[in-house]
Amino acid sequence: MVEITRAFITGGAGFIGSRLAVSLKKAGVDVSCYDNFLPQVHLGNTDTRRILKDAGVEVIVGDVRDADALSLAVSRTKPQIVYHLAAETGTGQSHDFPVRYTDVNVLGTAHLVEVIRKAGPDVRRVVLAGSRSVYGEGACVDQAGQLTPAVERLPKDLARGDYAPKDKDGATLLPVKTNAECVVRPASIYASTKLMQERVLRQGFWGSDVDVGVLRLQNVYGPGQSMNNPYTGVLSIFCRQIMEGKTLNIFEDGQITRDFVLVDDVVAAFVAMGCAASMPSDVVDIGLGQGITILDAARALLVALGQDPGRIAITGNFRPGDIRHAIADNTRAANTLGWSPKVQIHQGLQSLADWSRAYNRVMA
Numbered sequence: 001m002v003e004i005t006r007a008f009i010t011g012g013a014g015f016i017g018s019r020l021a022v023s024l025k026k027a028g029v030d031v032s033c034y035d036n037f038l039p040q041v042h043l044g045n046t047d048t049r050r051i052l053k054d055a056g057v058e059v060i061v062g063d064v065r066d067a068d069a070l071s072l073a074v075s076r077t078k079p080q081i082v083y084h085l086a087a088e089t090g091t092g093q094s095h096d097f098p099v100r101y102t103d104v105n106v107l108g109t110a111h112l113v114e115v116i117r118k119a120g121p122d123v124r125r126v127v128l129a130g131s132r133s134v135y136g137e138g139a140c141v142d143q144a145g146q147l148t149p150a151v152e153r154l155p156k157d158l159a160r161g162d163y164a165p166k167d168k169d170g171a172t173l174l175p176v177k178t179n180a181e182c183v184v185r186p187a188s189i190y191a192s193t194k195l196m197q198e199r200v201l202r203q204g205f206w207g208s209d210v211d212v213g214v215l216r217l218q219n220v221y222g223p224g225q226s227m228n229n230p231y232t233g234v235l236s237i238f239c240r241q242i243m244e245g246k247t248l249n250i251f252e253d254g255q256i257t258r259d260f261v262l263v264d265d266v267v268a269a270f271v272a273m274g275c276a277a278s279m280p281s282d283v284v285d286i287g288l289g290q291g292i293t294i295l296d297a298a299r300a301l302l303v304a305l306g307q308d309p310g311r312i313a314i315t316g317n318f319r320p321g322d323i324r325h326a327i328a329d330n331t332r333a334a335n336t337l338g339w340s341p342k343v344q345i346h347q348g349l350q351s352l353a354d355w356s357r358a359y360n361r362v363m364a
């Protein structure tokens with residue numbers, strides 16, 4: 001294990017970043033968070049700032065695109081490890097704002113590379129919050145069980161209710177667990193920027209003393225996720241809609257599958273990677289390793305919040321860039337980091353429901 005005494009987290013006021021910051025601080029690490037408090041994420045929430053302050057985490061308000069401010073922050077705080085979490089995170093929204101997404105996610109990462117290079121020898125590790133979205137439809141097998149790449153789903157198929165992933169000849173494929181051996185095929189601008197982040201970091205520190213680690217996260221959920229950001233975090237969005245008395249709009253036919261992994265498990269993976277005796281040089285996938293359909297997740301949340309599980313509408317709506325199935329193969333995380341998820345989905349959904357009920361009461 002490597003001992004860390006000073007850490008710097010871009011996006012450290014966000015859902016995952018703030019919990020990582022508090023967890024590191026509790027373990028005795030000096031933590032500085034650098035975050036521009038993007039209104040889309042933080043509007044109406046002063047909780048995070050207070051939680052970070054109470055924990056003794058330094059909060060620096062700044063934008064990753066502001067190279068001077070970022071440089072000043074890194075050179076002053078002298079971290080040994082930089083966790084890079086700052087990002088624009090909406091898959092569907094990225095389709096509408098390609099410049100904004102590329103600017104923050106790609107250019108912001110390029111600034112970080114130059115800033116760390118300039119900062120001197122302190123920074124030895126950079127860990128990126130990567131995304132499973134880089135796999136697009138992910139690993140699939142054909143009817144004979146052979147691994148076969150899925151092509152992007154087409155709007156014309158989705159519009160007539162044909163949602164299954166297909167091979168290049170149009171044959172239906174079956175999804176299987178995906179890992180970093182799978183070919184990358186980003187299906188959205190967000191996903192493309194997340195892949196670029198990986199590459200900019202790896203190539204930017206090639207041949208240097210800075211080790212780069214990448215965790216490709218599945219859908220992270222749990223207490224603390226923004227309830228106001230309409231573009232990300234489907235389970236938090238559902239919680240808010242349930243408490244507003246709305247009927248839940250379930251996209252496609254409700255059979256979209258996601259691998260939801262609780263934020264506390266993800267934080268443990270970031271800590272494990274930061275402290276690993278040797279940084280895994282390959283990408284590490286992080287998920288629960290099990291899928292649940294969006295329909296079942298919505299029903300479970302309705303039940304957890306004491307509501308009628310039938311308060312749903314399966315609308316056939318679909319979004320550009322959405323993929324059909326996602327399930328992580330966590331084998332490498334277990335082998336290289338000794339990490340495996342601890343919290344099963346129904347337990348995690350209950351903790352999200354309990355938190356969102358309490359949060360709603362406080363904010364009301």
Ligand SMILES: NC(=O)c1ccc[n+]([C@@H]2O[C@H](COP(=O)([O-])OP(=O)(O)OC[C@H]3O[C@@H](n4cnc5c(N)ncnc54)[C@H](O)[C@@H]3O)[C@@H](O)[C@H]2O)c1
Binds near residue numbers: 010063087104
């Ligand atoms: N939550 C998930 O399901 C998930 C899945 C895969 C990958 N990730 C990645 O994990 C990271 C954190 O995600 P999250 O769920 O905590 O999202 P989040 O939106 O809660 O946190 C992101 C933080 O980055 C900040 N930020 C945005 N633009 C910035 C900029 N220009 N300069 C500085 N700060 C900026 C925001 O204010 C926010 O606090 C992101 O990189 C995301 O791509 C998240």
